Amino acid sequence: MRIEFTLNGRRRRVDVEPNQLLLNLLRDELGLTGAKYGCGIGVCGACTVLLDGEPVLSCLILAVEVDGKTVETIEGLGEGGRLDPLQEAFIETGAIQCGFCTPGFIMAAKALLEENPEPTEREIREYLKGNLCRCTGYVNIVKAVKLAAERAKYLT
Amino acid sequence: MSMSGKSFRVLGERTARKDGLARVRGLERYASDYYLRNMLHARVLKSPYPHARVRSIDVSEAEGLGATVITFRDIPRVRFCPRLVSTPEATYKDWLVLTDRPLYVGEPIAAVAAESEEEAQRALESIRVEYEVLEPILDPLDSMRPGGPQLHETILLGDEEVRVEGNLACRLEVAEGDVEKGFGEADVVLEREYRTSRRYHSQLEVKSALVNPEPDGGVSIWCTTQTIHNTRLLIHEIFGIPTSRIRVYRLPLGGSFGSSIHTNLVVPIAVALALKAGRPVKLAYTREEDMHDHSSYQMIFRLKLGAKRDGRLTAGELDMVMDIGAHQVQAYPLLGCVVGWWVSLYKLPSKRYRGRAIYTNKVPSCAMRGYGNPQTTWMVESMVDELAEAVGMDPLEFRLKNYVGKGDIFWGQGPTVKSVIESCGVEEILRRGAELIGWDKRPKPGEQRGRYRRGIGLGRGFHTSSAGAAVPGTVVDYSGAILKVNEDGTIDYITAMVDQGGGSLEAHAKIIAEELGVPLEVVNIVAADTQTTLYDVCTHASRGVYAGGGAALRAAREVKGKLLELAARVLDAYPHALEIRPDEELGQGIIYARGVEGKEITIGDLTTMARHKNWGTIASAVSFRPGSCPPHFTAFFAEVEVDTSTGRVRPVRVVAGADIGTVINPDLAEGQIHGGFAMGWGLAVLEDTPYDPETGDLLCRGYITDYKVPTAADMPDVEDFKVFFVETHEPTGPFGAKGLGEAAKNPAAAAVANAISNALGVRFYELPITPDRILKALREKG
Ligand code: FES
Ligand code: FES
Numbered sequence: 001m002r003i004e005f006t007l008n009g010r011r012r013r014v015d016v017e018p019n020q021l022l023l024n025l026l027r028d029e030l031g032l033t034g035a036k037y038g039c040g041i042g043v044c045g046a047c048t049v050l051l052d053g054e055p056v057l058s059c060l061i062l063a064v065e066v067d068g069k070t071v072e073t074i075e076g077l078g079e080g081g082r083l084d085p086l087q088e089a090f091i092e093t094g095a096i097q098c099g100f101c102t103p104g105f106i107m108a109a110k111a112l113l114e115e116n117p118e119p120t121e122r123e124i125r126e127y128l129k130g131n132l133c134r135c136t137g138y139v140n141i142v143k144a145v146k147l148a149a150e151r152a153k154y155l156t
Numbered sequence: 157m158s159m160s161g162k163s164f165r166v167l168g169e170r171t172a173r174k175d176g177l178a179r180v181r182g183l184e185r186y187a188s189d190y191y192l193r194n195m196l197h198a199r200v201l202k203s204p205y206p207h208a209r210v211r212s213i214d215v216s217e218a219e220g221l222g223a224t225v226i227t228f229r230d231i232p233r234v235r236f237c238p239r240l241v242s243t244p245e246a247t248y249k250d251w252l253v254l255t256d257r258p259l260y261v262g263e264p265i266a267a268v269a270a271e272s273e274e275e276a277q278r279a280l281e282s283i284r285v286e287y288e289v290l291e292p293i294l295d296p297l298d299s300m301r302p303g304g305p306q307l308h309e310t311i312l313l314g315d316e317e318v319r320v321e322g323n324l325a326c327r328l329e330v331a332e333g334d335v336e337k338g339f340g341e342a343d344v345v346l347e348r349e350y351r352t353s354r355r356y357h358s359q360l361e362v363k364s365a366l367v368n369p370e371p372d373g374g375v376s377i378w379c380t381t382q383t384i385h386n387t388r389l390l391i392h393e394i395f396g397i398p399t400s401r402i403r404v405y406r407l408p409l410g411g412s413f414g415s416s417i418h419t420n421l422v423v424p425i426a427v428a429l430a431l432k433a434g435r436p437v438k439l440a441y442t443r444e445e446d447m448h449d450h451s452s453y454q455m456i457f458r459l460k461l462g463a464k465r466d467g468r469l470t471a472g473e474l475d476m477v478m479d480i481g482a483h484q485v486q487a488y489p490l491l492g493c494v495v496g497w498w499v500s501l502y503k504l505p506s507k508r509y510r511g512r513a514i515y516t517n518k519v520p521s522c523a524m525r526g527y528g529n530p531q532t533t534w535m536v537e538s539m540v541d542e543l544a545e546a547v548g549m550d551p552l553e554f555r556l557k558n559y560v561g562k563g564d565i566f567w568g569q570g571p572t573v574k575s576v577i578e579s580c581g582v583e584e585i586l587r588r589g590a591e592l593i594g595w596d597k598r599p600k601p602g603e604q605r606g607r608y609r610r611g612i613g614l615g616r617g618f619h620t621s622s623a624g625a626a627v628p629g630t631v632v633d634y635s636g637a638i639l640k641v642n643e644d645g646t647i648d649y650i651t652a653m654v655d656q657g658g659g660s661l662e663a664h665a666k667i668i669a670e671e672l673g674v675p676l677e678v679v680n681i682v683a684a685d686t687q688t689t690l691y692d693v694c695t696h697a698s699r700g701v702y703a704g705g706g707a708a709l710r711a712a713r714e715v716k717g718k719l720l721e722l723a724a725r726v727l728d729a730y731p732h733a734l735e736i737r738p739d740e741e742l743g744q745g746i747i748y749a750r751g752v753e754g755k756e757i758t759i760g761d762l763t764t765m766a767r768h769k770n771w772g773t774i775a776s777a778v779s780f781r782p783g784s785c786p787p788h789f790t791a792f793f794a795e796v797e798v799d800t801s802t803g804r805v806r807p808v809r810v811v812a813g814a815d816i817g818t819v820i821n822p823d824l825a826e827g828q829i830h831g832g833f834a835m836g837w838g839l840a841v842l843e844d845t846p847y848d849p850e851t852g853d854l855l856c857r858g859y860i861t862d863y864k865v866p867t868a869a870d871m872p873d874v875e876d877f878k879v880f881f882v883e884t885h886e887p888t889g890p891f892g893a894k895g896l897g898e899a900a901k902n903p904a905a906a907a908v909a910n911a912i913s914n915a916l917g918v919r920f921y922e923l924p925i926t927p928d929r930i931l932k933a934l935r936e937k938g
Binding site: 027028032033034035036037038039040041043044046073074075077078083086087088090091092093094095096097098099100101102103106121122124125126128129130131132133134135136137138139140141142143146 | 189360411874
């Protein structure tokens with residue numbers, strides 16, 4: 001089946017199988033391996049991407065469902081070669097260890113800050129509880145999200 | 157500044173990790189992110205039974221579909237041990253790549269490779285297997301009883317065939333001093349049984365391998381591993397491919413925590429398929445398959461300790477039975493480490509130990525961050541609290557009175573690896589931590605009555621930094637480093653050591669920059685593989701910074717010597733009078749004669765001149781074996797709140813102190829402790845993989861929906877988690893540094909368990925301390 005959608009700002013037309021998952025389309029066909037397979041059943045959040053601005057688990061979505069929509073992946077984040085404030089904050093606060101969960105966290109946090117630019121710490125933690133990290137204990141990740149939110153506040 | 161009064165330029169600074177950029181942009185490539193044109197996709201046929209014999213296997217239909225199929229018949233029948241860290245006389249071998257006698261649900265029987273995953277799956281489902289189903293044994297204590305099912309008739313110890321009696325995989329006994337006399341002298345003797353759970357690593361990246369068959373008969377491998385060189389050695393051992401034609405790439409790991417110290421089975425399976433198909437093959441496990449691939453060691457301890465009224469310990473006796481599942485990964489060395497962990501916490505004038513590793517029809521156990529130390533520390537720290545109470549002493553003072561510290565003999569890595577402790581910050585950790593948490597104000601056990609009850613607990617521990625020793629022993633532990641200076645003054649650092657995520661290689665780069673006097677930016681950690689690196693044993697045993705950094709430091713020293721030598725020629729000065737300083741503007745190091753103006757040259761200019769004058773490449777290659785494995789120390793103070801009507805526990809505050817010698821990456825080091833606590837929390841209150849007695853399969857059948865690990869919402873707020881470092885200087889470590897990765901976790905569960913006991917006035921002897929267990933204990937207490 002042919003679908004047409006906007007991927008990281010570009011129009012794309014691709015042929016997909018009716019049962020193909022968005023995660024597999026991105027990774028196996030389009031070479032975007034930033035979204036990760038961590039469970040395939042919606043538990044770990046490593047495959048998080050934005051669909052029309054909403055965070056979705058690409059392991060649970062069929063590729064055909066994005067027809068006519070806009071998909072943003074970690075590779076598309078940041079503008080004009082500059083990092084997104086979240087990406088910067090993740091580097092600065094030591095929020096990355098193995099980094100396998102990082103793309104999913106950043107995309108989920110991106111959606112959070114769009115929705116709620118000044119989240120409290122508990123709001124951050126509740127929002128991100130669908131993203132698992134086995135390395136950081138979440139402390140520096142939460143710090144990073146707070147830092148990015150702070151900076152965005154200064155910017156606007 | 158370090159304790160030695162030395163101040164560092166790069167070490168201890170907060171710097172952005174070099175691989176951070178790729179990681180936040182989603183461009184870091186892990187094993188499963190590699191694809192080759194023309195590659196086949198593989199699937200593995202796994203035993204649905206915990207114990208069976210394959211009577212017949214028919215793969216004709218699968219082959220008819222065009223798939224490449226392998227069974228045990230296609231792979232050399234070499235019994236092996238997937239972990240090659242120990243020397244042959246300490247290595248038990250009982251594995252086959254594919255088996256006709258499956259010993260756990262999920263053991264690989266056959267594998268297929270086809271053009272797509274879907275086709276591979278279809279081919280897999282067409283394989284007909286006839287099993288003779290055998291009686292399984294799931295409980296290690298039952299397994300030891302005579303007359304029951306036997307898993308292995310014989311196994312290999314090195315190359316020697318040994319009989320297995322009563323499913324006893326291996327055993328170790330150690331005694332020192334007169335234990336009877338010791339207990340006779342004690343005023344209080346306690347004896348308890350402690351049980352831990354079987355946890356799953358739940359590393360975010362599942363096991364995977366991509367193998368390309370090369371025209372020369374060799375193979376190139378991209379896989380999840382903590383050791384590229386041991387992976388290569390094992391593939392050589394099984395398939396007989398010349399070692400130099402096996403190329404294993406060093407890749408980032410999406411966490412591992414011990415689950416890839418050994419070569420994951422996906423690797424030899426993919427190699428066999430690729431060799432047979434003559435095409436690249438990719439095999440990536442699903443999460444459910446991954447959960448049927450590895451687990452932690454479950455331990456059942458019987459511990460007896462004696463103490464005098466003044467709090468001094470007199471004797472100890474420990475009997476440990478561990479459930480290792482169906483195969484040995486590293487059970488035998490672990491028996492030695494458990495006694496090491498035990499006796500190196502507190503001074504025991506006399507002690508006796510018996511450790512037994514038992515086979516069961518379960519997923520094979522392997523190291524999981526701490527290698528038995530978290531379990532052992534929970535046991536000891538639980539009893540130490542009880543003993544302190546029994547003799548009427550503050551548990552913290554009791555610990556200070558008995559701990560193994562500076563000047564004491566240390567046998568953390570087991571009875572054959574002894575050394576003397578040269579750096580120790582335990583007392584400062586405990587005193588400062590106590591102050592920060594408000595130790596003096598903690599509640600009296602059991603005095604609270606309301607629904608929500610709070611308690612404060614202490615857990616203290618350590619881990620060895622590497623498995624180095626003054627003598628060879630039975631553990632291989634050395635690292636290699638190659639350094640090359642480039643014509644623009646940048647430095648290439650080439651190492652086989654894998655970074656599990658903690659930032660070991662980042663630390664190496666800092667050590668090199670510090671020693672050479674160059675900006676950190678010019679040290680480039682280059683992509684590497686087995687063909688281009690010196691041997692490194694494995695990233696385990698918290699050896700990344702200490703042993704790998706030790707090699708990097710020595711390589712840097714050599715290069716520095718060469719740089720100064722050549723600069724001396726150019727500048728007409730004496731090499732020993734030259735120094736190197738970083739020039740941030742030029743972005744490289746400048747070699748100069750102190751106090752003499754104009755006598756200087758950049759490293760880039762010098763290297764370029766060396767090229768034009770044909771002096772050769774300024775480089776070094778160093779293989780380094782650490783002469784000891786010094787303990788790094790930690791303590792956790794945890795405050796928890798127990799909801800007595802639901803039995804749920806919540807962490808309120810955490811204070812953690814650590815002595816890791818010189819701190820190299822401060823924020824990454826803190827991150828280790830944060831992550832260590834989360835994993836310790838899981839061990840204490842959440843994680844276990846129980847089995848279904850009917851099917852012999854995991855009760856959760858591999859679905860992580862039913863394997864809860866801590867989430868962001870379960871952990872305390874940022875400002876309620878305090879981490880501090882007491883800086884000591886480890887004379888044997890690079891710039892005084894020690895390890896951290898495992899002590900960052902080891903005593904965390906103990907602190908949580910002791911906090912729960914402090915809140916409720918009840919002790920728990922089995923992990924995890926689930927809501928059900930808490931409610932039951934409260935009911936029993938009345
Ligand atoms: S892979 Fe999609 S939630 Fe885990
Ligand atoms: S950094 Fe490793 S899983 Fe999050």
